[in-house]
Amino acid sequence: MSDIHPNSCGHELPNTTTNNRPKRSILSLVDYPPGFSRKVVAEVVATFLLVFVTCGAAALTTSDERKVSQLGASVAGGLIVTVMIYAVGHISGAHMNPAVTLAFATVGHFPWIQVPIYAAAQLTGSISASFALRVLLEQVKHLGTTTPSGTDLQALIMEIIVTFCMMFVTSAVATDSKAVGELAGIAVGSSVCITSILAGPVSGGSMNPARTIGPALASNNYKAIWVYIFGPITGTISGALCYSFIRHIDRPIQTVSSFKLRRMKSNDGNATEKDSPSFV
Template structure:
């Protein structure tokens, strides 16, 4: 995109370049958006378990699993147009597989999502004063890691299906898709959390595990969501064909510099 001028034939200054969201050099805005959004998600998602440990009986399981859904709803509404509000490596991979998001941007998104989750876990541990392992996810007692893996894959299949569906073609509902995604996360947590904790997000579990130094069965929370996301992309192809079209690319990439695939 060519630079604009100040009316005298001279290029605008640095302020214009900063405000020019169509400039691909503004990728740092997207990356900060993903870091900040994932930070907020993990503050709530991991914070529920850690606060329950610090204040027994105060926060119910229902409240702890519904809160992340409400946070995701809010994050999508306030910054979805900046980065697409993936907040989740499995979602970034799914959008790329779907052809709605450039693969070259995936590593940067995943890196800042992991950083955001880690920063949130550090802040929670410092404020609440309990191990961040209480805010992580582990297979339930008497259930195998394999059972938790399949639960995470199943739950993520539904999550990514909702995300891809509300961001694709005629089904695109813009920012109102936030309500569908937030509601699904809350619903999945209400029935699926007893077995696996309902992570559906490798970054959400990575942060607390890294800070606590306890990566017990972390593979479940890395592999399960990715497998579920890949299957969801296949289901989206069966339902709608290739890609999510212009609306799908816009939803996946935000409005800063959308590359229609």
């Protein structure tokens, strides 16, 4: 509505009042939970360290001196996963893998609206770690890139199977109240180590699109990169769906974002509080 005010000449001019509403960015329109930025930073750091260790160890297995064995690289990969789960699992869930985040969202344990941000954080950590390795291991051109040793089909099938196994175990310890809680990190890390030993000679044992994309960019080697994107995504979604199907659902689905205290029943039936890293 226009308010009428006299000016100095005696004429009455309309004075239109406008409401200047502050412009809102697209991100501000999305209702992210409090502390979400901390989760994003945790994913960046965790994925950085994951890729730095796994790809660094893998790169040294291909060096002329062969300073790290294939077994050593697999063990290093499993250990860094275990360490990161206990380090930042209570903050972000320690996904460190876009395929894992996508699988949790598929079965309803992670909000879809947060998937792109998590994936971007994981890729940021991976790419940063890969270029750091490029500077530190300049003489090693491989940089831990994953490429098929045989055919693309063999590598694809292997990636699907090993990521299925890894995600099946992850779903058990992260979403099921009846599964072990405090040993979740050891269970997931062990599954990564075991499957890496098997898959390493065939596909490189990526199990993680971010773990492949970062080194591929840093070394400019994109051979069969589609295998390491499509394979892990297919395997993780299949593993999560399979466990969700066979488990006994005894409580409503909850969001997978961080570790929390879970109520454990003692032998006499009394509920007691116990620290249980459960991803829920």
